[in-house]
Each structure stands twice: as structure tokens, then as C-alpha cells.
Amino acid sequence: MEKIILASQSPRRKILLKNITENFEVIPSNFDEIWDENKNLEENILDFSEWKAFYVAKNNIWKIVIWCDTFPVHSKNGNYFKPKDLDDAKKMLLSYSNEVLSVFSWISLVKILENWEVKKISKIVETKIFWWKITENDVEKWLEKNEWQGRSWGFSIEWFSLQFVKKIDGCFLNIVWLPVNILKNMLEGF
Numbered sequence: 001m002e003k004i005i006l007a008s009q010s011p012r013r014k015i016l017l018k019n020i021t022e023n024f025e026v027i028p029s030n031f032d033e034i035w036d037e038n039k040n041l042e043e044n045i046l047d048f049s050e051w052k053a054f055y056v057a058k059n060n061i062w063k064i065v066i067w068c069d070t071f072p073v074h075s076k077n078g079n080y081f082k083p084k085d086l087d088d089a090k091k092m093l094l095s096y097s098n099e100v101l102s103v104f105s106w107i108s109l110v111k112i113l114e115n116w117e118v119k120k121i122s123k124i125v126e127t128k129i130f131w132w133k134i135t136e137n138d139v140e141k142w143l144e145k146n147e148w149q150g151r152s153w154g155f156s157i158e159w160f161s162l163q164f165v166k167k168i169d170g171c172f173l174n175i176v177w178l179p180v181n182i183l184k185n186m187l188e189g190f
Contacts, residue, residue, distance in 0.1 A: 002062075002063070002064050003023065003024075003025075003062070003063045003064070004017075004021060004023060004024035004025075004063065004064045004065075004066060004187075005024060005025055005026070005027050005056055005057075005060055005063050005064070005065045005066065006024055006025070006026050006027075006066050007027060007028060007029040007052055007053055007055070007056040007065050007066060007067045008026070008028060008029070008066075008067060008068065009026065009028045010177055010178075012176060012177040012178065013068060013177050013178045014026060016173065016176070016177065016178040016180050017066070017178060017180065017183075019180050020180055020183065020184050020187070024066075027056050027060070027065075028056075029052040029053070029055045029056050029067060030055065031048075031051050031052045031054075031055035033048045041071075041073070042124065045069060045071055045104070045106045046106055046108075046122055046124070048069060048106070049067050049068070049069055049106040049107070049108040049122055050067075050108045050110065050120060050122055052067040052069075052108070053065045053066065053067035053108040053109065053110035053120070054110050054118070054120075056110075057110040057111060057112045057118075058112060060112070061112045061113075061114075062111070062112070062113070063111065064109055064110075064111050064187070064190060065109070065110045065111065066107070066108070066109055066183065067107070067108045067110075068105055068106065068107045068108075068177070068178055068183070069105065069106050070103060070104070070105045070152065070174070070175075070177055071103070071104045071105075071106070072101055072102065072103050072104075072152060072153045073101070073102045073103075073104065074095060074096075074099065074101055074102075075099050075100040075101070075102070076095075076099060077095055081152060082150065082151065082152050082153075082154075083148050083151075083154045086143060086148075088154075089143060089148035089149075089154040090139055090143060092148075092153065092154040093134065093139045093142055093143070093148070093154050093155065094134060094136065094139055096129075096131040096134055096164070097131060097132075097133050097134035097135075098131060098132070098133050098134075099131055100128050100129065100130050100131070101128070101129045101131070101153065102126055102127070102128050102129075103126070103127045103128075103129065103153075103170075103174055103175050104124060104125065104126050105124070105125045105174050105177075105178070105179055106122065106123075106124055107122065107123050107124075107125065107179070107182065107183055107186060108120065108121070108122040109121050109122075109186055109187065109190050111190070119190070121186060121189075121190060123182065123186060125170070125171060125174045125179050125182055126170055126174075127168060127169065127170030127171050127172070127174040127175055128168070128169040128170055129157070129165055129168055129175065130165070130166040130167045130168070130169070131164055131165060131166060132164050132165070132166045134164050138164065141160075142155070142160055142161065145159070145160045147159055147160055147161065157172075157175045157176060158176060
């Protein structure tokens with residue numbers, strides 16, 4: 001397999017990528033995300049994904065650069081990020097009760113060839129999390145586990161929160177930051 005660069009500092013993505021190959025290095029992308037109000041969510045995130053990968057690729061010719069970003073969208077409340085504090089986490093977790101959370105990953109592979117020709121491929125992966133009813137008492141216990149800290153969406157799917165998941169429609173690995181099964185197929189066709 002060709003030399004690969006993971007353009008992300010995420011420890012989880014690094015661990016998951018090792019399931020495909022040990023032949024990679026980590027070079028975080030320092031590309032600044034600037035939201036374009038004239039574009040929709042999908043267009044903005046695809047731009048970020050491709051530019052973040054390109055930003056690293058331009059200094060690493062002939063290497064495949066992988067960038068992946070994961071983004072949750074609540075069925076009623078829109079986009080979610082990391083909770084700011086305990087109260088924000090509580091509101092976020094309660095909002096999942098009997099709802100659906102879509103988790104999108106944008107994966108981009110970029111490689112700079114001779115004469116600065118750019119080879120790239122991007123893919124969007126969606127996984128839906130369907131939640132059971134979640135009570136305030138459930139959330140209080142959940143918050144005691146401190147899973148919300150530093151976590152997008154205020155939880156880690158593989159721990160305490162899993163008991164509140166009714167079903168998952170799509171790739172489970174997408175929820176834990178890198179759908180390696182899909183990435184493997186992308187790499188094989190690249």
C-alpha cells in the first residue's frame with residue numbers, strides 16, 4: 001500500500017486506521033474552517049474536508065492524505081457540537097429522547113501528482129441513531145460518568161449511552177469517528 005498521511009490528530013481515528021494499515025503517519029491539518037453562509041451544510045463540510053486534506057498534501061507529494069470529519073445533525077434541533085458545560089450537556093442528552101440523530105462523516109482522499117495534478121475523492125457517510133425515551137434521572141446518571149466531556153454530541157456511543165440506543169441504521173464505525181470499512185474501499189479504488 002502507498003504511503004498514507006492521516007491529516008487528523010484524533011487518537012480514535014489513528015487507532016481505527018491501524019485496522020487497515022500500519023503504513024501511515026499523522027500530520028494534522030492547520031487549515032482554518034471558515035463557514036460560507038452562501039453554501040449549505042453539505043457543501044461547507046465537503047469543502048472543509050477536501051481543503052484540509054489538500055493543505056497537508058501540498059507539502060507531501062505522491063502520498064495519499066486522508067481527512068475525515070464527523071458531524072451530528074439532530075432531527076429537530078439541527079447541528080450539534082461539543083457541549084460547553086454540564087448544563088449544555090444535560091440539554092443535549094435530554095433532547096435525544098425518542099428522537100433520531102444523524103451522524104455524517106465526510107471522508108476525503110487527496111494526492112498531489114507530478115505537475116501539481118490533484119487526484120481526489122470524497123464521500124459522505126450517514127448513520128442514524130434512534131433513541132429510546134431518556135428521562136432526567138437517566139441523564140443525571142449519564143452525566144456522573146463524565147462521558148460528555150470533550151465529546152461531540154455529549155456522549156460516547158460505546159459506553160453508558162448505548163443502553164439508550166433503540167437501533168442504529170448504517171455504519172457503527174461512522175459514529176466512533178472513522179468508517180474504516182468504507183475508507184478501505186475508497187483506498188482500494190484510489
